[in-house]
Amino acid sequence: APQIPQGYTVREMELSDIQHGLLDTLSALTTVGDVTAEKFQELLQHWKSLPSIYKPMVIVEDSTKKIAATGVLLIERKLIHDCAKLGHIEDIAVDKNYQGLKLGKAIIDILTELAWKENCYKIVLYCSDSNVKFYEKCGYKLDGANMSFRN
Numbered sequence: 001a002p003q004i005p006q007g008y009t010v011r012e013m014e015l016s017d018i019q020h021g022l023l024d025t026l027s028a029l030t031t032v033g034d035v036t037a038e039k040f041q042e043l044l045q046h047w048k049s050l051p052s053i054y055k056p057m058v059i060v061e062d063s064t065k066k067i068a069a070t071g072v073l074l075i076e077r078k079l080i081h082d083c084a085k086l087g088h089i090e091d092i093a094v095d096k097n098y099q100g101l102k103l104g105k106a107i108i109d110i111l112t113e114l115a116w117k118e119n120c121y122k123i124v125l126y127c128s129d130s131n132v133k134f135y136e137k138c139g140y141k142l143d144g145a146n147m148s149f150r151n
């Protein structure tokens with residue numbers, strides 16, 4: 001089983017996480033925007049209505065209840081490879097004040113194990129060049145090119 005640093009707990013994302021710094025943690029990744037508690041509730045309801053696809057996870061610091069890290073596994077059911085499942089790792093963030101404590105590796109290890117448990121044949125993710133070494137330490141390899149068409 002994946003190693004979680006002492007004093008931290010991993011669990012599925014829940015509604016109250018917005019009161020414990022989830023959005024602040026995500027701001028280490030990108031702009032979050034003005035997500036109200038209502039908007040978050042609607043989104044979480046959508047995710048939780050499709051639990052075989054969306055696996056949003058958090059790592060909580062036990063002493064403060066602060067959301068120290070977060071990440072999502074999406075499971076895509078394909079037609080190819082005899083209706084195989086492909087895992088997508090998305091929106092990984094460790095709060096600025098908690099980086100370098102192995103929480104990033106812990107969240108990736110957890111999402112990776114979850115994908116293998118769900119019988120995904122492969123897991124893919126998109127990252128910047130500056131994060132390649134981090135993902136290599138988590139077992140991932142450079143594989144092809146990333147492309148995007150922004151609007």
Ligand code: ACO
Nearest residue numbers: 028029091092093094099100101102103104105127133134
């Ligand atoms: N470059 C090189 N090595 C790194 C980097 C990096 N950018 N980040 C971590 N490492 C190394 C660490 O030194 C450590 O090495 P060690 O085991 O030899 O000591 C190992 O990787 C594990 O590091 P963690 O302590 O788990 O890293 P951290 O908790 O800081 O998490 C992360 C890394 C997720 C990149 C974090 O810094 C972060 O949230 N950054 C901002 C947001 C971001 O870039 N998220 C990922 C976007 S990609 C996506 O979402 C699919």
